[in-house]
Amino acid sequence: MKKSLIALALVATSLSAFAWPDKPITLVVPFPPGGSTDLIARQLSGKMGEKLGGGATVIVENKAGATGTIGATFVARAPADGHTFLVASLGPFVIAPHLIKVQYDALKDLDPVTVVVQAPNVLVVPAASAHKSLADVIAFQKANPGKMTFASSGNGSSDHLTAELFWQQTGTSGVHVPYKGGGPVMSDLLGNQVDSSFMNINTAMPQIKVGKLRALAITSAKRSPLLPEVPTLEESGVKDANVQSWQAVAAPKGLPTDVKKRVHEAVLASINDPAIKPKLLELGFEVVLNTPEQFAAFQASEFSRWQKLITSRGIKAD
Numbered sequence: 001m002k003k004s005l006i007a008l009a010l011v012a013t014s015l016s017a018f019a020w021p022d023k024p025i026t027l028v029v030p031f032p033p034g035g036s037t038d039l040i041a042r043q044l045s046g047k048m049g050e051k052l053g054g055g056a057t058v059i060v061e062n063k064a065g066a067t068g069t070i071g072a073t074f075v076a077r078a079p080a081d082g083h084t085f086l087v088a089s090l091g092p093f094v095i096a097p098h099l100i101k102v103q104y105d106a107l108k109d110l111d112p113v114t115v116v117v118q119a120p121n122v123l124v125v126p127a128a129s130a131h132k133s134l135a136d137v138i139a140f141q142k143a144n145p146g147k148m149t150f151a152s153s154g155n156g157s158s159d160h161l162t163a164e165l166f167w168q169q170t171g172t173s174g175v176h177v178p179y180k181g182g183g184p185v186m187s188d189l190l191g192n193q194v195d196s197s198f199m200n201i202n203t204a205m206p207q208i209k210v211g212k213l214r215a216l217a218i219t220s221a222k223r224s225p226l227l228p229e230v231p232t233l234e235e236s237g238v239k240d241a242n243v244q245s246w247q248a249v250a251a252p253k254g255l256p257t258d259v260k261k262r263v264h265e266a267v268l269a270s271i272n273d274p275a276i277k278p279k280l281l282e283l284g285f286e287v288v289l290n291t292p293e294q295f296a297a298f299q300a301s302e303f304s305r306w307q308k309l310i311t312s313r314g315i316k317a318d
Contacts, residue, residue, distance in 0.1 A: 020082050020259055024057040025049075027087045027249075030071025032064045036202055040116055040247045041087040043280070047270035052262065060087075067156065067317070068092035069102045076104035080254035082263065086110065090158065090246050094302040098310045099156045099317040107303060110250040112295035113264055116271060117285040118246040120220035121162045121198040122227070124213040126189055129196075134217040134236045137196070141172035148174045151185045151194040155318045158245045159185075161306060162198035162219055164313045169238050178318065189213065200245050201226065201284040219243040226284050246288070248295060260292060 025048070027041045041060045048058040063071035072092035078084040086092070097106045104110070125131050131140065141148055152160035155178045167173050177194050179185045182203050188194045190212055198219065205226060207213040215230045221242045223232060233241035249267055251260070268289050271277060277287060290298065309315070 020256075020262075021052070021054075021056050023083055024059050025052075025082070026084050027058060027060050028071045028075050028084065029060055029062045030064060030068035030086070030088050030092055031062065033062055036119070036200065036245070037087060037089050037247050038062065040280075043276050044087065044116075044249075044267060044270050047273055047276060048263075048266045051266040051269040066102075067096045067100065067154075069096050069100065069104075072096075072106070072110070073103040075250070075252055076109040078252045080111065080252040080256075082251070082255060082259035084252060085113070085263070086250045087116075088248065088250070090248075090302060091156075093248065093250075093299055095156055095158075095161070095306050095310075097303075098307045099315070107300060109253050111253050111255040111260065112292045112299060113249040113251060113255075113260060114267055114292065115246050115248040115288040115290050115295050115298060116267065117280060118244040118288055119201050119283075119285050120218050120224065120244055121159055122201050122204050122208070122215045122219070122230070123166075123196060123217045123233075124189065124199050124204050124208065124215050125196045126192050127212050127214055128192060129214060131196070131216065132214075134231065134233070134238075137216060138170050138172060141167075141170070141174055145173045146175060149177050149195045150174045151177045151179060151188060151197040153182045153185055154178050154180060156310070156315060158243070159198045159200065161309060161315070162243045164315060165241060165243065165309060166198070166233070166238065168309070168313065169241055198243075205284055220286075224284065244286075248299075250295075264292065 027045055029038050029041045031037050045058040045060045049056040063074055068088055068091045072086055075084055075086040093106055131137050150163040185197055189197055208215050215227055217233050217236055218224055218230050219233055271287055
């Protein structure tokens with residue numbers, strides 16, 4: 001009898017997995033449309049259904065607010081049935097929980113699938129700036145502490161934390177100027193209203209190409225093929241300054257193993273599709289596509305890293 005029950009359970013599990021998905025799969029983006037995370041989600045939604053087969057439908061739903069934690073909370077509380085996924089940047093995964101009260105445990109309530117892409121930040125100054133190199137910036141800050149302005153898209157954003165890490169590692173200080181989003185940052189940089197920013201490479205590249213911004217350093221471990229002449233912070237002597245903005249896919253905790261495997265395979269196939277991958281590379285993204293286990297270990301490491309920086313620098317939310 002016991003063996004029969006086990007066999008029936010296995011058959012039921014198999015049939016359940018075979019029936020999945022039996023309704024549209026929703027990729028929840030916890031930010032407004034138009035940003036990098038939204039771009040990644042929409043690239044996935046256009047291909048995942050095709051890669052999963054069986055007439056699967058994949059849609060994107062934007063649930064913005066509270067630095068991405070409203071959407072993350074929604075996914076964390078959703079049924080773990082393989083029909084709801086979070087596509088988010090590092091903010092809701094490893095930064096926001098240290099800045100505001102959140103309604104989920106970032107390390108326990110979400111089931112990691114994969115880090116899809118990552119992209120470094122670039123230290124940029126207006127073309128008219130007197131600073132021609134990273135050495136110029138460091139020397140100026142040491143001679144004029146608290147004088148040079150660094151714009152960011154908001155308190156606790158990747159560009160803000162990169163600036164804080166830069167000041168910590170170089171023993172310098174600047175003035176953080178937080179904005180509400182990247183658009184105003186770009187506008188005031190081009191208008192020479194602020195001195196600099198650690199801007200995401202995807203955002204900065206168009207203005208670097210036309211000569212309106214000057215790139216002085218990049219936060220990746222190695223130089224970017226898009227900016228081969230721009231040195232990394234680390235090769236310029238700034239230690240432990242490898243910073244990446246990343247976008248990842250996760251599910252509510254308890255996602256069935258077979259469903260996670262199929263979703264992981266579909267995400268990999270979608271991003272590696274010849275219609276998608278070259279476009280992402282051109283925009284400055286590095287394709288990661290690690291395993292769920294690797295993502296979990298990476299998230300834990302990033303969680304600890306940013307917690308230590310936020311605490312030591314006394315960083316507060318807006």
